[in-house]
Amino acid sequence: MIPDLSGLAPNTPVVVGVGQSSERLDDAGYRRMSAVELAAAAALDALADTAVDTATVASAIDTVAGVRQFEISTPGAPALLGRSDNYPRSVDQRVGADPGRAVLEVVGGQSPQHLLNEMAATIVRGDARAALVFGSEAISTTRALAKAEDRPDFTEQVGGQLEDRGWGLEGLMSMHQASHGLTDALGQYALFENARRARLGQSREEYAAGMGALFAPFTDVAAKNPHASAPVRRSAEELVTVTETNRMIADPYPRYVVARDKVNQGAAVLVMSVRTARRLGVPEERWVFLHGYADLRERDLMERSDLSRSPAAVMAAEYALEAAGITAGQLATIDLYSCFPIAVSNVADGLDLAADDPRGLTLTGGLPFFGGAGNNYSMHAIAETVQHARTAPGSYGLVGANGGSLSKYSVGVYSTTPTAWRADNSAALQAQIDAWEAPEEARRADGWASVETYTVKYDRGGVRTGVVIGRLEADDRRFIALVHQGDEEMLGLLSDGKPIGRRVFVRSFGFGNRVTTSQERMDTILARREPVLRDDYEYVTVRRDGHLLEVTINRPEARNSLHPMANEELDEVFDAYFADPELWVAILTGAGDKSFSAGNDLKYSASGKPMWVPKNGFAGLTSRRNMTKPVIAAVNGFAMGGGCEIALACHLTVADETARFALSEVKVGLAAGAGGLVRLPRAVPRKIATEMILTGRQVTADEALGLGLVNRVVPAGTALAGARALAAEIQEGSPTSVRVSLQVMAETEGIADTADAVEHPSSALESLMVSQDAIEGMTAFAQKRRPEWKNR
Incomplete structure (x- = not known):
């Protein structure tokens, strides 16, 4: 029965062409194709799939949208064989299109389905007539030929308009997670998987058997797919039995059940309005409609109440089915994104789909076997779904596309059955997800x-x-x-x-x-270190002179910049200082006459070596609480970036005439996150602070004095001597009074009302009045002699 398409609105979106391309290193006709060439080959197949002259179809395309390859999905990732500066434009030039708009989508396996959902909605609004979406990976070729003498050069400079949406990595991985080894999807998915095993109450062996049973049918599909990168049938037992070739990667995953990234694959989908399809003469039997769709995002990793599930993904699938007016049981085909077993089982659990469902849970063979660990896998799933829908008119197929770490999920339900466009309810559903209760996180757990x-x-x-x-x-x-x-x-x-x-x-x-x-x-x-000074520091020197401690950052060859090891030593030194009752005042300075400190050692940071900062912050000071003994910064030369933040964290600052202060982080693409953004606006007029922060401009010693940023300016080369003089003045007073004064100042700093701050009850003041130093001070005054302080 031929469906009646006469009543469709002219701007109804319809998929009219799909295409796929691939090559394997061992293919007889292996051509060493670039990612652009693979995408172009798939795009040309999609144009031909319309059964209309490809040049005619290409001329109608007004929008192209590309899915990011892995090599442009991570900041700083290398392109070992080169890359295009405008991937979508490189592809459209090869297919003969000249669209007015080119889009490069954000990172994530949800990208293909999300782009198709978005482009369809754009067509409905009348902002586009025909959109070509595509993606590709040439990872296998790149890795195989990167060091070859005759390696190809995939560099292309095409320029032109490009709507580059950036990486879109926000929320997918935090610096805190990265510092705990979660820099890859593998570790995060393994966490979800083991949480699911615990929820199900299964043993390791039972759960492994379940993963094997889930993915064994996928290998059967991949074995028959000409585009599969690993077309090999494997049994359930073989998939999960750890061997030399199937080594354990991350518990509970051996290698065979994780996504395969060594692929050379491309896929493309062409969607256009009914009006355009009719104008071009695309046969109606080629038309496939998007009956339901959704794009949702799960809460970030540490905000999920249940780490064994992603309810947002299930919600997206359920909504798309509801919009299509069908149930999961009425689907003819299903393809669930399968980078890891839980990406499949999460949605299958929610839709009550069994691992051995006779319809299967993949049309391609899945990411571990078909391949396509890049962002574009689901474009292949859409292509297969469209082809199956055409062979069984009136049937329905679902594509579930997962991005991040069970983070972003896009769904599409396809059929040749005509349907009017339905606006989705993703925004309202997302608001529900965002309102879910989240557990509180302890960044520092003890x-x-x-x-x-x-x-x-x-x-x-x-x-x-x-x-x-x-x-x-x-x-x-x-x-x-x-x-x-x-x-x-x-x-x-x-x-x-x-x-x-x-x-x-x-x-x-x-x-x-x-x-x-x-x-x-x-x-x-990990024994706790004793807070005592030692004699063998590598990056700092210490000098004890009675009750005074002098600390010198000793990296003049690096302008006294700090890396993790230097920070650790300073943290240890100041731990000892604050713990030692016989040390009353500390001075911090930098070796040489060029720089107090240039801040963070950017060369070390760029080396890729592990980065960390002590719990007490940069130099062991910027995040330190209860600094109840004075620390004086003796600034000689430059106090730049983190060096300025160190000076701000000190109670007092003495600068010589050569001193220069700046929060220069914006000059190198960073921000003054070690306290500068907080302390500087509290230390100088806010507009001055804002200017310094936003421009990184340097402030001279005299200007800093006028702003109240420093206490004293002394002749060039005498910063340390000036700090010693200030320390001597402090030591004239009671160390107990100094300590209590700093404590009360800290306690009342956040009290806005002056009277309330004055009336703030402090146990420190109570203790002071019965201290030996208080008694000694009053007695010495009465006896007209110098007091002998005991610091108690």
Whole structure:
């Protein structure tokens, strides 16, 4: 029966062409195609799929939208064989199109379906007539030929208009997560997977068998797909049995059940208005309609109440089906994004689909077997779905496209059955998701806790890294922690025992949270350092002169900039200073006459080596609380960026005439996050502070004095001497009074009302009045002699 298409609105969107391309390294006709060439080949197939002259169809395209390749999906990622400066334009030139608009989508496997949803809505609004969406990867070729003498050069400079939407990585991975080993999707999905196993109450063996049973049918589909990168049938047992070739990557994943990124594949979809399709003469039997769709985003990793599920993905699928007016049971075809087993089982659980559903849960063979770990996998799924819909007119097919770490989910329901366009309700659904209750996170976790989920990652040499997400016993806050390298007892618990729900002990450090089996073991493997000065610092020098401590940053060759090791030493020194009752005043300066400190060591930061800052902040000062003994900055030369932030964190500053102050972070694409953005507006007039922060301009010593940024300006080369003189003046007074004064100032700093601040009850003042120094001070005054302070 031929459907009646006469009543369709002219701006109804309809998919009219799909195409795929691929090549494998061992193909007889292997052509070493670039990502652009693969996408163009798929796009030309999509144009031909309309059954209309390709040049005629190409001339009607007014919008092209490209899915990002992996090499342009991460800041700083290299393009080993070169790349196009405008990927969508490179492709449209090859197919003979000249669209007015070119789009490069954000990162994520949801991109193909999301773009199709968006382009269809754009056509409905009348802002486009025909849109070509496409994506591709040439990862296999790039890795194989990167070091070849005759390697191809895929560099293209085409220029032209481009709506580059950026990476879109916000919320997918935080710096805090990265510092705990979660820099990849693999580790995060493993956490979800183990949480799901715990929820189901399954043993490791039972859960592994389930993953194998889920993916074994996928290999059957891949084996028959000419575009599959690994067309090999494997049994359920073979998929999950750990062997030399199927090594464990991250518990519970052996290599065979994770997405395959070594692919050379491209896919494209052409969508246009009914009016345009009729004008071009596209046969109506080629038309496929989008009956339901949705685009939703899950809460960020640490904000999810249940780490074993992604309810947003299920909600998206349910809504798309509801919009289409069908149930999951009425679908003829299903393709669920399958980078890892839980990406499939999460939605299958929600829609009540069994692993052995006779319809299958993939049309391509899935990401571990068909391939396509890049963002464009689901474009292939859409192409297969459209082709199947045409072979069974009136049937329905669902594509579920997942992005991030069970983060972003886009769904489309397709059929040849004509339908009017339905605006989706994603915005209202997203508002519901955003309002879900989220657990509170403890960035710095200390104390007894329980394991909520975990994984153990394995490198190629077999070295294990344990990652735990847990809940603190004291307040149920959630935290992430690493197992200390070499802690075999904790690694054994995670690898062989039953860790979820197990009581463990966590402690925070500047380099992150660490977790182990008990407090006693934590004290053994990461013993607390004693707050005492030592003689063998590598990056600082210390000099003790009676009650005065002089600390010198000793990296003049690096303008006294600080890297993690120097920060740790300064943190240790100031721990000792504040703990030692015989040290009353500290001076911090920089070695040489060029620089107090140039701040963060940017060369070290750019080296790729691990970065961290002590819990007490940059130089052990910028985040330190309870600084109840004075620290004087003796600024000689430049105090730039973090160096200026160090000076701001000190109680007093003495600068020589050569001193220059600046929060220069904006000059290198950073921000003054070590306190400068907070302290400078509190130290100088706000407009001056804003100007300094936004321009990075330098302030001279005299200007800094006028602004109240420094206390004294002294002749060139005498900053340390000037600081010593100021320290001597402080030491004339009672160290107890100095300490209490700083404490009360800190306690009342946040009290806006002056009278309330004056009346603030402080135990420090109570203690002062009965201190030996108070008695000594009054007695000495009465006896007309110099007091002998005891600091108690």
